[in-house]
Amino acid sequence: MIEKKDISLEKVVLVGIITKEQGEEKSKEYLDELEFLTYTAGGYAVKRFTQKMDHPDPRTFIGSGKMEEVRQFIEDNEVGTAIFDDELSAAQERNISKILNVKVLDRTNLILDIFAQRAQTSYARTQVELAQCEYLLPRLRGMWTHLERQKGGIGMRGPGETEIETDRRIVRDKISLLKERIKTIDKQMAVQRGNRGAMVRVALVGYTNVGKSTLMNVISKSDVFAENKLFATLDTTVRKVVIQNLPFLLSDTVGFIRKLPTQLVDSFKSTLDEVREADLLLHVVDISHPNFEEHIESVNKILGEIKSSDKPTIMVFNKIDAYKPEPLDEDDLETEKTERHYTLEEWKSTWMSKVGNNALFISALNKKNLEDFKKRVYDEVRDIHVTRFPYNHFLYPDYNYEDLE
Known part of the structure; x- marks a missing residue:
């Protein structure tokens, strides 16, 4: 739970449901994320409400008994806002507002509000x-x-x-x-991208709050805004980076999230054009997050939606310094070892077997393994560059050009 920071934060209750498709554990994960979104927007959750249902109530999302429980808590504790974890229909929003008599938001509205702030x-x-x-x-x-x-x-x-x-x-x-x-702005940005010439383009992609901006700052020696909140970066930042003698363009893009509103995917089309036009993707992952593999799936889903899933990609597992596996009592024979008990070495072995040398494990904040990261990116960018300019012997005198014949 996120603790109350100061009296300026808005008191909020969170509401979610547990279904066959979205079990109790999954519902908790979504509400954890909704709480972080709420904190990012300027509020703090004083209580969570969940209800087991086959499907959301078409009138009020949750049942009448649970809704009365929410209403009574809001009244007793002077809460001003109720946030629901799924998108509400117009009718649901109207009905709930009449019952609770407070500000009612859904997950989509909350994300839009954060984007408006940022x-x-x-x-x-x-x-x-x-x-x-x-x-x-x-x-x-x-x-x-x-x-x-x-x-x-x-x-x-x-x-x-x-x-x-x-x-x-x-x-x-x-x-x-x-x-x-x-x-009009799209046309201007397309001209700007065209004016960058034939330099290799590398884009940082990933779930929100995985450390993309921190990595951007370390690699490009720039000062992109980075904060431990969701959607700290909205505007795409492009920097020229030089590793050894090789220049390329590195862009930091808006983070993705589960249940990302379709309105945002559509309206941020041009921001995502940086991803579409990239030659290489660096998929940054917060390995310290207990659900990082789900985050990977969410990012891959959106990459598929914007037709960028087939691009060369390096998986960059960040925040290795913060990774802590769940302890496993070896004397407890009933507890089965799961991925939550994996050591960092076991995760390395797992992902190396999946994607080979396209998996890197670093800490951008503490600059761990950054030299390996730079070397791997350099090799990949060099191969792309040499393919584009196959006879630049002065830039790459040691490259085996016979491979291109």
């Missing part, structure tokens, strides 16, 4: 605003607050047009405007 550049803010508008559009009915009338009020409402229809039209117009703005 967006620094005009481009990132435009992408987030587009995702928010697309999320908002089907949820306008029943909202007690309304958008600012950006086109003015008098004379703008058609005959017989209701207030909700006006709001929808304003949001649709805003979405069209934002998409046009993003198209």
Whole structure:
């Protein structure tokens, strides 16, 4: 559990369900992540509520008895926000708000709020605003607050047009405007990428908060913002890096997460273009996280969605200094050894057998095994570069060019 840091943090209750597809342990993992998201957004969870169900209630997500339990706790403890672990429909959100009489968010809304806080550049803010508008559009009915009338009020409402229809039209117009703005910036960014010439491009990808920005800072000797919170980096940062005598471009991209809202995948298309156009991916993994293999699957799923899963990839297992296996009592014959009991050496053996020398184990923060990391990246980038410029003998006098014949 994340402890309360100061009185400025917002009091929140978290709500999730346990189903056949999402068992008790999985539900706990998701709520742990939801709590970290809540902390990143500026709140702290005072209590979690879970209910075993075959499927979410179409009206209120959880059952009426559990909902009354949540309502009573909120009232007794003066909690102002309830956050649900799955995306709520517009009807569910309206019904729950009426019962609880507090601010109701779902996981998607929470992630969008964090992105809105973290967006620094005009481009990132435009992408987030587009995702928010697309999320908002089907949820306008029943909202007690309304958008600012950006086109003015008098004379703008058609005959017989209701207030909700006006709001929808304003949001649709805003979405069209934002998409046009993003198209313009996309063209500018495409020109910028084209102006980088034929240098080899390497992209850092991975789950959020795995240490990509820290690794970027160490390798490129730059000062990219890094913090122990989810989605510390939204804007793609590109740096020229030189290892030995070999220059290449290294980009740090937005982190992925389970249940990533589709609105964000769509609106951050151009940010993900850095991944699509990369020659080499460095898939950074926080090996100290108990569910890191699930994180790998989530990242691979999104890479598949953006048609980048077939790119050359090096698995970079970061935070080895923080890895602690669960202790196994050798005298306890009933406890079966699982992956949670693996030593670091056992994980190395496991992943080396899966991907060969494309698995590296480092600590970016404490700079452990960074020389091995640099050597491996150098070898890979050099091979790509030599393939692109096969007769650059001055740059690589020791390279066996006969392999290219």
